[in-house]
Amino acid sequence: MHATYENLDRTGTKAAPSEEPVVLDRRDGPYGEVVLRRHGDLLQIIANGVFLMDTSDGRSERLLVDAARDALPEDRGEPSVLIGGLGVGFSLVHAAADGRWGRIDVVEREQAIIEWHQNGPLHDISGEALDDERTRIIQADLVAYIHGGNERYDALCLDIDNGPDWTVTEGNHSLYSPQGLEACREMLNSGGILAIWSAQPSVDFEESLRNAGFSNVRTEEIPVVRGVPDVVHLAIRAA
Secondary structure, three states: OOEEOOOEOOOOOEOOOOOOOEEEEEEEEOOEEEEEEEEOOEEEEEEOOEEEEEOOOOHHHHHHHHHHHHHOOHHHOOOOEEEEOOOOOHHHHHHHOOOOOOOEEEEEOOHHHHHHHHHOOOHHHHHHHHHOOOEEEEEOOHHHHHHHOOOOEEEEEEOOOOOOOOOOOOOHHHHHOHHHHHHHHHHEEEEEEEEEEEOOOOHHHHHHHHHOOEEEEEEEEEOOOOOOOEEEEEEEEOO
C-alpha cells in the first residue's frame, strides 16, 4: 500500500510502538531518497517521504501469490512467476515456501532495497528465500522490464504503487494503460495469470483487462481493519 506516511501498516492499522522511529539507512538514488527505519519491532521502507510498506502483516502479499498459483491449471507443472517489487520480501518468501513454483524472478529497481535483503536488516526475513536456487533478483524498473518483453512467465504478481486508479510514482500509471496491459499479456505464456494488487477495486480496470485480451477477469478482496478492502485483480491470457 502506498500512501503518505502516517505510521500505518498494510492493513490500515496504526503501528503499536510509541517510541520514535530510528533510521537504519538512507540512500539517494536515481529515483530519489529511500529510507529504511525501525519503529519498535517493525521495519519500514519510506521513499521520497512516502510510506511504502512495513513488516507488520503480509497478508496482501501472500494472497497475491496464492491467488495467482490457484488460478493456474494443476497440470502446469512447476510454473514460473515474476514478482514485481521486492519490498520487505513477503511475496518472495511466500512463493519460495511453495514447492509448486518453479523459476521465481523478482524485479526491484532500488539497489538499496536489494542490499538490505542481501546483507542488511531485511535478510532475516528473506535470506532463505534468496538462497533458494529457483530465485533470481533482477535490478530493473518493473515497467521498463515488462515493456522489454525479454522473458515469458506463467504468472505475473505485480505490487507497485496504489493500483490503477491512484498512482504515486510518476510513470507507474503506464503499467495500467492499454499498452502496459498488452505488454503484460505478451509476457505471459498461454493460459498464464496476471495478478495485480490494488488499494481499491476498479470496475473500469476490469474492463481494461478485458479490452486488452484477458479472460476470466475477477477481483478478490483482502479484508482490512477499516475502510475499503484491498484487492487483487486477476486475469488470464487466453490460449
